[in-house]
Amino acid sequence: MNDETKKQINERYERKLEKGERFWPDTIFKDVVMSLGIFVLLLLLATFVGIPAEAKADPSDTSYIPRPEWYFLFLFKFLALYGQLPLIGKIEWLATVLVPTIALGVLTLIPFIEKSPHRHYGKRILPISIMIVMVVGIVLLTLTSEVPTVAEDGSTLLGTLQTISGIVIPTIAYLLLFAFKNNTRFMLWTTGLAAVSMIFLSGTVLALTPEKEAEEVEVATTLTEQITAGQDLYSIHCTECHGDDGSVAIIEGVEGLEGEKITPINSRDVLYTITDASMVELISYGRPNAGMPPYGKTYGGELSKSEIDYITIFMRYSWDDRFEAPVLPELFPPLADGEVPSYDVHIQPIVKRYCISCHRPGKDNNNYLMTTYEEILTTGDHAEFNVIAGNETSYLLQTIQGQPILDENGEEIISIMPPSRLLNENVVDVFMRWIMNGMPQTAADAAALSTP
Amino acid sequence: MWNNIYAWLDERLGFNDLYTNLLDRPEPKTSWWNTLGSASLFLFILQGLTGIFLTVYYTPSPDHAYDSITYIMEGVAFGWLIRGIHHWGATLMVLVVFIHMLRVFFTASFKYPRELTWLIGIGLFLTTLGMGFTGYLLPWNQKAYWATTVGTQIAGTVPFIGEFILKVLRGGPELSALTLQRFFAAHIWIIPAILAALIGIHLYLIIKHGESHFPEKED
Incomplete structure (x- = not known):
């Protein structure tokens, strides 16, 4: 850049300053409003969105699907799509090192690469076009980062569409832009069409992706x-x-x-x-x-x-007598007179605490499993006698009341339950009321059976 | 009396010089797009302040990091708010810095005489990403652990020196207590120091050259 151009630029800037504003208070006013807005936004996010709970790091849990920070997702996705390409897809460092390095290098050195002194948009169609395609690509790759490249049924349709949208179209657009860099109209059309088709393809991919249920991670925090x-x-x-x-x-x-x-x-x-x-x-x-x-x-x-x-x-x-436990919530809400307990509210937590340790697969339990509502009612070698609606001789009720089940020869076939120590009376009462009233599953079913 | 105190201080500190040189400067007409730089600075300061509060309770060891964060969230008064701001502030800072960079690119503000401002800006962008990357591991939860595992793995694919970079980042072949310790050091000492220095130069250059005006037909 010669001194004449520099002088022109500086003179033009001086004229702009004369017609401009004062840093204090004009410019800084906008800055303060913006920062304040951001601060309020942060307060709202921290208060109403919060931070999702996550389990402690577990290096042995190889089933966890690793995902990078959200602002690296596009790169992660780009790598995944790049791996789909024939031949060069196998050379990993091309995508992990070479492409990002070139992109970053060009971005860094742009003041020295784009040497023309012109600043107006109309005189910078090529760099602006390249940047628009790049930014559209980055945003779309981020949005589709959750979509698998190979669907569960083995179909690669989504993966192909994503590769076309994320790699093929941008590459073609860049080649065309450089080939016709003197034709403004052509460049604008190329950029527009590339952006629209990428958005359309990614939109299709997102629409075709089966909705995944958000996984709730249960983490005990208090x-x-x-x-x-x-x-x-x-x-x-x-x-x-x-x-x-x-x-x-x-x-x-x-x-x-x-x-x-x-x-x-x-x-x-x-x-x-x-x-x-x-x-x-x-x-x-x-x-x-x-x-x-x-x-x-x-x-x-x-x-x-x-x-x-x-x-x-x-x-x-x-x-440990050096630790003082806080008041713990009760295992199940106490029952009022005439109230019928339900599986969901009462039986499940009791069973989880006292029964499942043996009554789950792989344990010596006469095949009687108790991990779900259905299992409690239908499994076991003595399934037809274990839980009978309205019948006090249900095996379950007899055994938890200290009555072992004997066969016709007087031999014990089921011992008292739990084998080591009997349950508290109020727990036995819950089972009694539940079975005598027909084993309702939900709280609503139980409420319908209750007598006030 | 206040006038006397002011005069005494002004003689020694030069408030009036500061005022004329820093505040009472002419600027071209600016738009809301010009506020993103100062918004980034504001976020940096906010991240610094909340970060300092967090280090009071945070312990950078695999045995205690997760529990110390749980304690900040549950046990410390307004700990959830401080960490919430730090968490969302990180996300927002990456976003704001990126959009700021795009604005500068589209208005070609990086051209003469602001080339150096742009170079320093790229440094600021990269160090901001570095802050995000190192900070992400600190809660030592599943997400953090595995994100860092894949992140450092990508660095490991560099030809020839990949394995060396991987070991430097992790402090060994695997993610360990050493990784957490050095990410913590990088997150609270090394990178913020670089970031603060770069911000200083960036600000000096902005005051020296003034904000660029929005390009018009003749530019």
């Missing part, structure tokens, strides 16, 4: 929630050997571990000497030599890091 979650997990996974209060010293009634001596895990010996971190490792790795299987996913168990944390928290707040 201490009360964590203790309750821990108690449920403890009931399911630990009660069989350690007892519901952790006091078992000699295991009874567990196949393969019968008579095994263990340290009561509710004792000070354990709670005062084992830190939370060691406790988590202990549950995660187990004590294979002493018969305790691993529970952490890292070692082939079924519990995540967060879940093991909850169990540890439950143990601390229940048995």
